Amino acid sequence: MRHMKYTTKITTQTLPVFLATCLLVASAVLPVRASLLLYEGFDYEAPIVGKEGGSGFNAAWAQHASPATINLKAGLDYTDANTDALVATGGSVGITSVASGGISRTFDAITAAADTTTTYWLSFVGNTAWSANGSGNNFFASLMLRSGTTDILSVGAFGSSPNWRVRANNSNYSSATGVPTSSTQAFVVVRIDVNTATAGNDAVYLWINPALGTEPSIGAATGSITGTNLWNSFSLDSLRISVNENAPAGATKSISLDELRLGTSYADVAVTAVPEVASTAVFLGGILFVVVILLQGRRSRST
Secondary structure: OOEEEEEEOOOOOOHHHHHHHHHHHHHHOOOOOOOEEEEOOOOOOOOOOOOOOOHHHHHOOOOEOOOOOEEEEEEOOOOOOOOOEEEOOOOEEEEEEOEEEEEEEEEEEEEEOOEEEEEEEEEEEEEEEOOOOOOOOOEEEEEEEEEEEEEEEEHOOOHHOOEEEEEEOOEEOOOOOOOEOOOOOEEEEEEEEEOOOOOOOOEEEEEOOOOOOOOOOHHHOEEEEEEEOOOOOOOEEEEEEEEEOOOOOOEEEEEEEEEEEOOOOOOHHOOOOOOOHHHHHHHHHHHHHHHHHHHHOOEEEOO
């Protein structure tokens, strides 16, 4: 009587099948990221001036103006309404002053190509301590993206409103109406649509505390600047975290900021911890691996 017997053997030939299977499953469940251009988690011991952590920068943090007090503090975090948590490391930075001051850092130029539309995403966790001042919008606490000495885009609180706003080119502001106050810690996200075609309209959108797992819709934006040509060319090479007084000194302003990210997709700047998903991917990959091995089992005959 002839019996058929199947045996399996894990070899160096079958191991790549396992790894490829896990990668295939993981790619199906993990978020796709395009390009993270800048990251700063403020994982330092004091002082921050002269420190060179994070990624994407080409120089250390430098102090901008002397009156400001610069502190490294406990890290800031964010968990959305779906209980998804933003990946966060290290501490946070705080800038406080009755006048003007802050910190700045440079990076290799990030430039939008000519005659194209390019989208950038910016995010951070932060808050301000703020007394609204009617002296003008140059009374502020903000994060600024810059080109040389020119402010390209700022996010923070300005002038007579303590609410979160975006400012483009030191002149165009999103509305403060119905926007949460910046004195409450928040996950702040900005989308920058740059149209470098001649006279092409650009757009900036602001969200406060959006869900992490899904790109927020334009219709759900908290604030925006649209329908205007902001930039015929667009290039960034530095950022500044600062407070500014455009009136006689005396009103204390501060900003705290953590988990700063600039990228080309929402997934770049809304990074979530996904250990459960990753574990599931490996588990499913293991099951598929066993199935593949069984199908490729060596067939032997015995009598």
